Amino acid sequence: MKKFFSYLIILLLIGTGAVFWGYQKLNAFQTQAINAQPEQLLTVERGTTGQKLAALFEQEKLLDNAQLLPYLLKLKPELNKIKAGTYSLNGVKTVQDLLNLLNSGKEAQFNVQFIEGKTFKEWRKGLVNAPHLTQTLQAKSDKEIFELLAIPDYDKAVYEWRNLDGWLYPDTYNYTPNSTDLELLRRSAERLKKALDKAWQERDENLPLANPHEMLILASIVEKETGIAAERAKVASVFINRLNAKMKLQTDPTVIYGMGENYDGNIRKTDLETPTPYNTYVIDGLPPTPIAMVSESALQAVAHPEKTDFYYFVADGAGGHKFTRNLNEHNKAVQEYLRWYRSQKTAK
Template structure:
C-alpha cells in the first residue's frame, strides 16, 4: 500500500515538475519577428483567441498551455484591449506583462503654424500607421464631417504636436485639431479687447492667419496685429503680400511681381477692401491672441529690417525710407 502511495506521489510530482518546466519554457521563449511592429488586442478578446493571435503573428510557438496561462495566471489574465508596441520586447513573458499594464502605443505628428491645409493634408496622409479614411473626400466634405460651417478648413486646425494610437483614423485626429482651435478661438473672442474692427470670430481667425504669415517673431505679433487693426479702422487696404501669394495658388513660384500685385483675386488685399474671404494659413494660439489683444500703436506700415524682424512706421514717407534702407541692406548682403 505504501509503495502504491509513494508511486502516485512520485507520478504527481513528475507531472507538476513537467508542468512548471513547460510553463517557464512557454514564457521564456523569445518573441520572433512580426510583420507588424504592433500587437492589436480587440475589445472582448478571450484568452484562447489571444493565444491564437500570438501564434498567428508568430509571437509565440503553438502551446496547449498558453490559453490557460492567459486565463488563470494572475499576472497575465488582466490583459487590456488596445494597440501595443513590440519594441524592446524580448520574450513572451515581456509581452504578456506589457499588455497587462502598459498604456497603448503612441505615435506623434507635428503640424507647424503658418502652413496651409494642403501642406497639412500631405503630412497626415504620409503619417505612419494612421488609417486613411479621407483620401477621396474633398475639402468641403471633410469640413462637413468635422462640423465646420465654412467649406474651407484653412485656419480651423490648431498647430501643435499630437500623439495618436496606431491604426486610429485621420478623421479622429482632425477632430482633435479642430476642437482645440475652436476652443482657442472662442476664448480669444470672448476675452478680446473692446472696439476691435472685427464682427465675428471667423474674421479674427482670418486676421490671425495673416499675422502668422507676416512674422515668426512672437514678440512682434501684437505690433503687426496693431498695424492691420489700425488700417481696418480707417478702411485702408491691408496690402499684405501673403494674401497675394495665397490667392495665386500654384502660380506662385517664389517671387511676386508688380503684375501679381495688380491682378485682382479675392485674396489680393492690394486690390480688395477689408479682409480676404478665408484664412490663408493655420494660425497659432499666439497669433490669435495677438489679434484679440493688439498693441496700441500709431503704426500703419512695416517692412523687414534684415534681422528677422520689422521696421514699423507711422507715415508712408517713413515707410518708404525704411524700404530703401532694407533694399540697401539686401544689396550689401549680395555684394559680400
C-alpha cells in the same frame, strides 16, 4: 494495507513531481525569449482566448510553439487580463514582457505634426502619409471635410467659402493604430474652436472685428507676416490701425494666397494690381477667409494688439521688422532694407 500506502505515497510523489515539473516548465516558458522586431506591431482582437492568443503568437512567428500559453494564463490569472488593441513590440524580449504589455492596454502610439502657417493642402499630404492611420477622407473634397468637421457658423461667409485653412489647430497629434484621419481632424478642429472662442471672449475692447471669423482671418495674416512671437502683437497693431483708419491692408501673403498655383516665388507689380478676393492691395478690409493655419500666439496677438501709432512695417534684414508711422518713414525703411539686401547679394 502497507502495500496500499506505499503505492499511495509513490503516486503522491509522482504527482507532486509532475506538478513541480509542470510548474517549472511554465516558469521557463514565461521567461522564454520571443522573436519580435523593433518595428513589429501585434493586434489583439476583442474576446481573444488563451488558445487564440497562442495561435496568434505562432502565426506572427513570435514563438515557434506557444501551446503552454493557455496553461500559463490559467496558472497565473493576473496575466490573463488581456486588452484588445494594437501594440508595439519594440523593447519586448520575453513572453512575460509581452503578456505584461497586453495586460497594460498601452497601445502603440504614432503621431502626425501639423505646422502653423501652412495650408490644409500642405497638411493633407502629411495626413495621407501618416503610418497606421485609417484613411477615410481621400475621396472627399475640402468642402466635404469642412462640413464633416461641423465648423461653427460664425457668419455667412464661413459656409459660403467652406475653406479649411485656419480652422484647424497646429500641433503634434498622437494616435493609436486604426484611428481615422477624420477623428484626428475633429480633435484639431475642436481645439481651434476652443482657442478662438477664448481669444474672442477675452479680446480687448473696440477692436474693428465683427466676429470670431474676422479675428481668425487677421490672425492668419499675422501668422504669415512674422514667425517671431515677440513682435506679433505689434504686427497686429499695424493691421488694427489700418482697419480703423479705413486703409487697405496691403499685405503680401494675401496676394500670394490669392495667386494660388500662379505664384512662382516672386510678386510683381502686375500681381499687386490684379484683382482677386484676397488681394488686399485691391480690396478693402479683410479677405474672405483665413489664409493659413494659426498658432495660439497669433490669435492672442490679434485679441490683444499693442497700442501703437504704426501703420507700416518692412523687413529689417535681421529676421524681424522695422515699424513706421507714415509713408515717408516707411519709404526710408524700405530703402534701408534694399541697401542691405543688395549688399548681401554683392557679398555672395
